[in-house]
Amino acid sequence: MAKEARGDFYPVPIVDQNTRPGAVTRLIVFIVVLTGAAIVFGLFRERLGDPFLLGMLGVLAMIGVGFLFATAIGFVQIAPRSTGDELSKAFVDSMSQGLLVTDTKGRVVYANRAYADMTGAASAADLKTVEGLLSDVPEASMTIYRLASGLRDGQAGDGEFRLAQSIKPGAEPGARWYRARARAFSMPGQRLPMLAWQLADISQERAEQERFFLDLQKAIDHLDHAPAGFFSADQEGRVTYINATLAEWLGIDLASFTPGAITLPEIIAGDGMALVRSVKADPGTTRNAVIDLDLTTMSGQALPVRFMHRVSASREGVNGPTRTIVLNRTQGEDASAELRASEVRFTRFFNSTPMAIAGVDANGRILRTNAPFLQLFSSVVDRDAVDRRVRFETIVHERDRPAFAAAFEKARQRQANIEPIDSVLPGNEERHIRFYVNAVADSAGGEGAEESAIVYAVETTEQKALEGQMAQSQKMQAVGQLAGGIAHDFNNVLTAIIMASDLLLTNHRPSDPSFPDIMNIKQNANRAASLVRQLLAFSRKQTLRPEVLNLTDVLADLRMLLARLVGNDIKLKIDHGRDLWPVKVDIGQFEQVVVNLAVNARDAMPSGGDLTVRTRNVTADECKSFAYRELTPADYVLVDVEDTGSGIAPDVLKKIFEPFFTTKEVGKGTGLGLSMVYGIIKQTGGFIFCDSEVGKGTVFRIFLPRHIADAKKQAEPGEAPATAAPAKPADTAKDLSGSATVLLVEDEDAVRMGGVRALTSRGYTVHEASSGVEALEVFEALGGKVDIVVSDVVMPEMDGPTLLGELRKRQPDIKFVFVSGYAEDAFAKNLPADAHFGFLPKPFSLKQLATIVKDVLES
Numbered sequence: 001m002a003k004e005a006r007g008d009f010y011p012v013p014i015v016d017q018n019t020r021p022g023a024v025t026r027l028i029v030f031i032v033v034l035t036g037a038a039i040v041f042g043l044f045r046e047r048l049g050d051p052f053l054l055g056m057l058g059v060l061a062m063i064g065v066g067f068l069f070a071t072a073i074g075f076v077q078i079a080p081r082s083t084g085d086e087l088s089k090a091f092v093d094s095m096s097q098g099l100l101v102t103d104t105k106g107r108v109v110y111a112n113r114a115y116a117d118m119t120g121a122a123s124a125a126d127l128k129t130v131e132g133l134l135s136d137v138p139e140a141s142m143t144i145y146r147l148a149s150g151l152r153d154g155q156a157g158d159g160e161f162r163l164a165q166s167i168k169p170g171a172e173p174g175a176r177w178y179r180a181r182a183r184a185f186s187m188p189g190q191r192l193p194m195l196a197w198q199l200a201d202i203s204q205e206r207a208e209q210e211r212f213f214l215d216l217q218k219a220i221d222h223l224d225h226a227p228a229g230f231f232s233a234d235q236e237g238r239v240t241y242i243n244a245t246l247a248e249w250l251g252i253d254l255a256s257f258t259p260g261a262i263t264l265p266e267i268i269a270g271d272g273m274a275l276v277r278s279v280k281a282d283p284g285t286t287r288n289a290v291i292d293l294d295l296t297t298m299s300g301q302a303l304p305v306r307f308m309h310r311v312s313a314s315r316e317g318v319n320g321p322t323r324t325i326v327l328n329r330t331q332g333e334d335a336s337a338e339l340r341a342s343e344v345r346f347t348r349f350f351n352s353t354p355m356a357i358a359g360v361d362a363n364g365r366i367l368r369t370n371a372p373f374l375q376l377f378s379s380v381v382d383r384d385a386v387d388r389r390v391r392f393e394t395i396v397h398e399r400d401r402p403a404f405a406a407a408f409e410k411a412r413q414r415q416a417n418i419e420p421i422d423s424v425l426p427g428n429e430e431r432h433i434r435f436y437v438n439a440v441a442d443s444a445g446g447e448g449a450e451e452s453a454i455v456y457a458v459e460t461t462e463q464k465a466l467e468g469q470m471a472q473s474q475k476m477q478a479v480g481q482l483a484g485g486i487a488h489d490f491n492n493v494l495t496a497i498i499m500a501s502d503l504l505l506t507n508h509r510p511s512d513p514s515f516p517d518i519m520n521i522k523q524n525a526n527r528a529a530s531l532v533r534q535l536l537a538f539s540r541k542q543t544l545r546p547e548v549l550n551l552t553d554v555l556a557d558l559r560m561l562l563a564r565l566v567g568n569d570i571k572l573k574i575d576h577g578r579d580l581w582p583v584k585v586d587i588g589q590f591e592q593v594v595v596n597l598a599v600n601a602r603d604a605m606p607s608g609g610d611l612t613v614r615t616r617n618v619t620a621d622e623c624k625s626f627a628y629r630e631l632t633p634a635d636y637v638l639v640d641v642e643d644t645g646s647g648i649a650p651d652v653l654k655k656i657f658e659p660f661f662t663t664k665e666v667g668k669g670t671g672l673g674l675s676m677v678y679g680i681i682k683q684t685g686g687f688i689f690c691d692s693e694v695g696k697g698t699v700f701r702i703f704l705p706r707h708i709a710d711a712k713k714q715a716e717p718g719e720a721p722a723t724a725a726p727a728k729p730a731d732t733a734k735d736l737s738g739s740a741t742v743l744l745v746e747d748e749d750a751v752r753m754g755g756v757r758a759l760t761s762r763g764y765t766v767h768e769a770s771s772g773v774e775a776l777e778v779f780e781a782l783g784g785k786v787d788i789v790v791s792d793v794v795m796p797e798m799d800g801p802t803l804l805g806e807l808r809k810r811q812p813d814i815k816f817v818f819v820s821g822y823a824e825d826a827f828a829k830n831l832p833a834d835a836h837f838g839f840l841p842k843p844f845s846l847k848q849l850a851t852i853v854k855d856v857l858e859s
Helices: 002-009 022-048 050-073 083-093 113-119 130-134 138-152 203-224 244-250 272-277 334-352 371-376 383-387 398-412 461-506 515-538 551-566 587-603 673-683 749-761 772-781 800-810 846-858
Strands: 098-102 108-111 157-163 176-185 194-201 229-233 239-242 286-296 302-312 322-328 356-360 366-369 421-425 428-439 453-459 547-549 570-575 583-585 609-618 636-643 687-693 697-705 741-745 765-769 788-792 815-820 837-841
Touching: 098 113, 113 194, 130 138, 138 157, 138 176, 176 203, 229 244, 239 244, 244 286, 244 322, 272 286, 272 371, 356 371, 371 453, 398 421, 398 428, 398 453, 428 461, 461 515, 461 749, 461 846, 547 551, 547 587, 551 570, 551 587, 551 609, 583 587, 583 697, 587 609, 587 636, 587 673, 587 697, 673 687, 741 749, 741 772, 749 765, 749 846, 765 772, 772 788, 772 800, 788 800, 788 846, 800 815, 815 846, 837 846
Parallel strands: 570 609, 741 765, 741 788, 788 815, 815 837
Antiparallel strands: 098 108, 098 194, 157 176, 176 194, 229 239, 229 322, 286 302, 302 322, 356 366, 356 453, 421 428, 428 453, 547 583, 609 636, 636 697, 687 697
């Protein structure tokens, strides 16, 4: 009865060779021992006698008693399986899946009844392993081979396969799906693992899946061919699904459509995205909105549509995916075609205008807005704010609300000619806004009309920036002209002082008591000349000697000087860019620029810090990445001079390049350092900008134009013509005397008198004139017997370049030297291309005058 009861709970396994043999073996051994003892008694009874037999019987009796005692305490058991084994077998044998356990040699150790039923085995002799059953079946052989190979490597696996007929012989015809699993496991006390195979018929599961996918395909087909468009998008605005109707409207090929490849900004025209983004859901909720806008087809045409837009947000407030139904506003009943067309035109005009428009009711609340309005004020207003009818004044900066209130009151009273209001965006005062408040006409704003005023808003940030830039440019130009004019007149005074000092020094020995005073006069005159050169640099009228340079070599040579200038407390680093383009600059002036910036950086880091000079190439396309309006797109070599100093306050930053502006203590700066840097860079054709943050440091960015070698290229700004004969440095051993006839033309009496004395003392025959007209008269009186003409550039009646032109008509090969406080390119561009001349910048010494005359005569 007990055995029958067990069979009621679970099927009996068809094969079970996993019994415990330990107790039976011990019983057999015990019987063999007893049998052997009986044989020994029979053989040796006569030979050994009764005493021995009695002793042996005693020993055997003790063994028997010991075995009975061991059995009583459980040391020796002759019993069936344990309760745990029974439970495991009951669970396994009740499985609906077939289970087969084999050893590593493929011998069946265990098979449950489900496996036998599934494979059609009636007895243990009919059992086949999974490999033996299916390895020759083409549909399943690859799967079974893969699982068997994995078992040999100790890896578990599973797979599914479809058979044209059931595995079980005589089963109903029809295809069946099976799932096979295989794994290896270890048995206690056994060295080799056991292999377990599970086999399940999943045909019904597959049929359910096919029915599900068929229903899903039908639902998708219904959605694809619905009379309305539909799409879904993720949090980033990437379209993850689009139905066939909308794809057809937009001209999208669904066969090549990839989820996420198209974004909403690509298919929504104009500022329509502002309307879409303005729809926001509260945390943990969803929100629906109706939006009229235009879509852009693949051919670029506009398609007027209406969105039934739904957005969701998580409990944390993170935007979720969106779902949108799209209605084509060009389709509908013929009777409403004209009305529908009018609505489409109004919506298109309303949302496509570059102006932000809002309708405001009598209480100052926003009734409706267009897309540009939501785009412009996206940081302070959204769709929800419009739906809640927030007051318009909340998006006006607090300082301008009284002016807006006054303008709105005039609009309510239907007054015309309301002055616009210039304001800034709340929360971002760098963006400028201009509001126009217009009254609603009587025909539209009579009794019961919603709007009391229409407010237009235009961003004027760019306009304000251009106005500020123009004002700053005009100011700098005016100051530059003033500085240049002062420098020119001051140069004449300094030239007279320096030449007079030189004449005095020629007549006084170093031992003379007045010699130190004369030297002091000359040294201070030279200091004044240095300040004049800085003013000329700012006004971009100084003399430059540009040459093609590689900035890597220039900065490498300058490194030791910069290290001494900044001191030991500041860490200097020069980061050279790779393959720098050549530039055409005056090496002396460029070095002065870098030195000035390094000194300023040193003064900004009294407690030490880092000073970094970096160079790199910047292409024309990269120029757009810099937020500098004045920077013209081109190829540049960029030089960054960056420090970690105290930084520059924003109000000071606007004035740093102005002359005589300084934040240093009295006596510690002239305020001309950065203005000179600005002038040199601008005269070279480049740009310089400064970015700074208080407490973090400052970086000056210098953009120098890339030099492209071209023989026909015109002279760069600040570059002297190739025909000019530059003044060479004086050679102390050179003979500066001569006997040539010199015509000296100078309108400043003191400078002319000093020049006459200086050249006469060197042996020259000097004739003087105070203007160009007088010089021509002297030239005619001498019969053209003049070897060289030394003339000022700026003179009354006739200037120097005009004089040269007149003299060339009379004597084409006349030798000529220009003397001026301005750069030579300021006047050389008005001279003939084949004109040859020397140039001497003011102020100059007697020795420099004699040197240039000697050089030009010998050239």
